[in-house]
Amino acid sequence: MTVSKPVKYTLMSCLLFGLNAHAVSPNKASLLANACAGCHGPNGSSQGPATPSIAEMSPVYFIESMSAFKTDERPATVMNRIAKGYTKEQIKLMADFFYSQKMLRTEQLTDPAMASLGETLHAANCEKCHAKGGRESADDSGLLAGQKIPYLRYTIQDILNGDRAVSRKMFKRLSSIHDELDSDGIEQLLHYYGSQK
Amino acid sequence: MSAHSRRHFLKLSLATAASSIIHAPLIHATISKHVVIIGGGIGGSTAARYLRKMDSSIKVTLIEPKSHYTTCFMSNEFLAGLRSFKSLEFSYHKLAEQGISIIHDYVVAIDADKQSITRSSGDTIHYDRCIVSPGIDFKWNAIEGYDETTAKDIPHAYQAGQQTLTLKKQLDAMRNGGTVIIAPPANPFRCPPAPYERASQIAHYLKMHKPKSKIIILDDKEEFSKQKLFEAGWKRHYGYGTNHSIIEWVSVAQGGHVESINAKSHIVSAQADDFKADVINIIPPQQAGKLAFTAGLTDQSGWCPVDHKTFESTIHKNIHVIGDSSISSPLPKSGYAANSEAKVCAAAIISLFNGDRPLAPSLINTCYSLLAPNDAISVAMVYGYKNDKIIKMDGAGGLTPNDTSDHMRQREADYAHSWFNNITHDIFG
Numbered sequence: 312m313t314v315s316k317p318v319k320y321t322l323m324s325c326l327l328f329g330l331n332a333h334a335v336s337p338n339k340a341s342l343l344a345n346a347c348a349g350c351h352g353p354n355g356s357s358q359g360p361a362t363p364s365i366a367e368m369s370p371v372y373f374i375e376s377m378s379a380f381k382t383d384e385r386p387a388t389v390m391n392r393i394a395k396g397y398t399k400e401q402i403k404l405m406a407d408f409f410y411s412q413k414m415l416r417t418e419q420l421t422d423p424a425m426a427s428l429g430e431t432l433h434a435a436n437c438e439k440c441h442a443k444g445g446r447e448s449a450d451d452s453g454l455l456a457g458q459k460i461p462y463l464r465y466t467i468q469d470i471l472n473g474d475r476a477v478s479r480k481m482f483k484r485l486s487s488i489h490d491e492l493d494s495d496g497i498e499q500l501l502h503y504y505g506s507q508k
Numbered sequence: 509m510s511a512h513s514r515r516h517f518l519k520l521s522l523a524t525a526a527s528s529i530i531h532a533p534l535i536h537a538t539i540s541k542h543v544v545i546i547g548g549g550i551g552g553s554t555a556a557r558y559l560r561k562m563d564s565s566i567k568v569t570l571i572e573p574k575s576h577y578t579t580c581f582m583s584n585e586f587l588a589g590l591r592s593f594k595s596l597e598f599s600y601h602k603l604a605e606q607g608i609s610i611i612h613d614y615v616v617a618i619d620a621d622k623q624s625i626t627r628s629s630g631d632t633i634h635y636d637r638c639i640v641s642p643g644i645d646f647k648w649n650a651i652e653g654y655d656e657t658t659a660k661d662i663p664h665a666y667q668a669g670q671q672t673l674t675l676k677k678q679l680d681a682m683r684n685g686g687t688v689i690i691a692p693p694a695n696p697f698r699c700p701p702a703p704y705e706r707a708s709q710i711a712h713y714l715k716m717h718k719p720k721s722k723i724i725i726l727d728d729k730e731e732f733s734k735q736k737l738f739e740a741g742w743k744r745h746y747g748y749g750t751n752h753s754i755i756e757w758v759s760v761a762q763g764g765h766v767e768s769i770n771a772k773s774h775i776v777s778a779q780a781d782d783f784k785a786d787v788i789n790i791i792p793p794q795q796a797g798k799l800a801f802t803a804g805l806t807d808q809s810g811w812c813p814v815d816h817k818t819f820e821s822t823i824h825k826n827i828h829v830i831g832d833s834s835i836s837s838p839l840p841k842s843g844y845a846a847n848s849e850a851k852v853c854a855a856a857i858i859s860l861f862n863g864d865r866p867l868a869p870s871l872i873n874t875c876y877s878l879l880a881p882n883d884a885i886s887v888a889m890v891y892g893y894k895n896d897k898i899i900k901m902d903g904a905g906g907l908t909p910n911d912t913s914d915h916m917r918q919r920e921a922d923y924a925h926s927w928f929n930n931i932t933h934d935i936f937g
């Protein structure tokens with residue numbers, strides 16, 4: 312491992328200080344992110360029932376979402392009003408902070424039979440972009456595994472209504488699930504995502 | 509970083525490194541980091557948790573008389589019969605598990621010069637820095653006949669707990685066809701939308717169980733928080749503006765100012781008229797918590813002036829005041845604001861201990877009001893700093909749009925409940 316110069320000097324001064332006892336002062340990113348906890352939970356893991364967790368979220372997805380809220384392109388209750396209060400740099404700091412947090416998945420009420428049907432639907436339609444059952448941040452798409460069900464339901468409604476822009480492919484897949492299975496198909500997906508620990 | 513400033517930075521860090529060789533043992537012998545927090549409410553408990561979370565080398569003592577905290581938020585839903593009282597109660601176990609010393613006692617004095625506090629037991633505790641978050645106190649007798657004793661039977665229910673239970677019991681016992689009076693104060697006061705959320709929630713209860721009853725709001729103001737949204741909600745749900753409206757609002761110009769009450773005859777004398785009521789909820793004018801006065805932390809406004817970046821009192825050094833007691837305007841006196849201020853204050857204290865300049869990038873407030881089950885509205889704002897003072901960020905924040913759909917207000921209700929779960933988890937673990 313190569314250690315960058317500032318880090319080397321910090322390490323050095325920590326050693327000289329006898330470390331531990333001399334704590335590091337809180338940085339800007341954590342201060343910005345702390346204020347989000349009121350709605351999104353400590354370190355971005357939500358207790359629910361509805362507000363989504365933002366811990367572990369891909370920074371690309373985070374920044375994209377905040378930008379869409381800022382310009383009112385994405386339907387929102389309060390997030391469009393909140394996002395307008397931050398600069399690009401602040402949003403970037405928060406994105407990196409939440410990406411580095413672990414998403415804690417709290418228990419949600421789900422039906423195992425529905426979840427299992429949802430798993431099949433996911434594998435056939437969604438896995439390519441929402442890898443590992445919707446748990447992978449590296450694909451820069453929204454985290455689905457263990458995400459709050461009401462939030463996912465609202466999001467899919469917005470997408471199907473044409474209120475939230477997504478890729479043509481995603482729109483087509485979701486629409487076809489909806490057309491073939493009615494809302495049952497969507498509910499099965501939701502139970503699958505919501506059931507993941 | 510430019511080449512020049514990088515060189516400068518390296519030089520500086522080398523200099524610090526060099527000087528620390530000489531001073532390190534000294535520093536460790538002299539810097540003690542004991543923070544005493546007074547008041548285990550929203551501000552105080554958040555500060556305790558975040559101090560420990562961000563720097564475990566700090567000793568944190570939290571002093572709070574009650575064994576459980578009862579949240580004011582969502583207490584209006586309890587009045588509506590939509591949630592249990594238990595769901596509003598939070599214990600201090602998780603904070604204790606985190607290594608915070610909890611002392612269940614009342615603080616009677618702070619000696620700013622000696623940096624020590626005195627408990628009601630007579631014991632004193634030394635602090636390096638003290639955080640005071642005692643909430644609000646009432647201006648008793650501002651309304652003739654309304655004092656601490658009368659408040660036992662005529663609840664304000666503005667500090668949750670026994671007061672909330674008393675109001676609920678009276679609503680339950682009221683006859684169908686009874687009158688409820690709610691009398692909110694003039695600004696500034698704790699949680700400006702709360703009296704109107706309370707009216708909405710009680711109206712829901714009456715509509716379901718005692719539909720011939722009525723609520724009269726005798727207000728000391730000409731306008732109130734989220735007014736258009738509340739009135740539209742009351743129209744949707746409670747016939748507001750018609751002859752059968754469950755809610756009637758009397759503004760101060762219409763004679764809403766309450767001059768006196770007679771606790772025995774249950775008569776409220778407002779400028780407009782005398783009103784006989786079955787249940788009376790007086791929300792008296794407010795000021796900073798009592799301790800803030802005893803400790804000399806208040807100014808002529810009755811609230812505590814503070815430095816906005818650290819929340820340190822501008823009157824006494826090493827004492828920080830957060831939450832409703834502090835003058836943090838444009839932030840409102842709300843739970844979300846108290847929670848947000850506590851984090852900025854905790855971070856500032858850590859930086860000050862470390863000899864660093866405190867960073868204070870931003871704060872948030874979001875306050876939901878529930879109009880009926882599945883129908884909520886909100887006000888939100890992001891705050892930043894200008895010349896070291898808290899300001900509202902340009903273009904950010906605002907209210908739920910007036911023309912929003914039922915569907916979006918249903919979402920807001922879901923998010924309001926999530927907010928309650930998340931913020932209480934953030935505060936009490």
Ligand SMILES: Cc1cc2nc3c(=O)[nH]c(=O)nc-3n(C[C@H](O)[C@H](O)[C@H](O)COP(=O)(O)OP(=O)(O)OC[C@H]3O[C@@H](n4cnc5c(N)ncnc54)[C@H](O)[C@@H]3O)c2cc1C
Pocket residue numbers: 546547548549550551552571572573574577579580581582583584613614615616641642643644665666667698699702703706797798799830831832833841842843844845846874875876
């Ligand atoms: C009906 C109602 C609804 C509300 N709804 C919302 C809402 O939806 N959203 C929102 O953000 N806010 C809401 N609020 C506002 C919120 O409750 C307050 O803003 C918040 O509690 C302020 O926190 P605080 O720490 O200043 O005071 P508090 O939470 O009141 O805490 C003060 C604590 O200090 C203790 N204390 C006082 N004096 C001493 C002493 N001398 N020694 C030791 N301990 C002491 C008290 O026992 C108490 O526990 C609502 C308020 C009301 C009344």
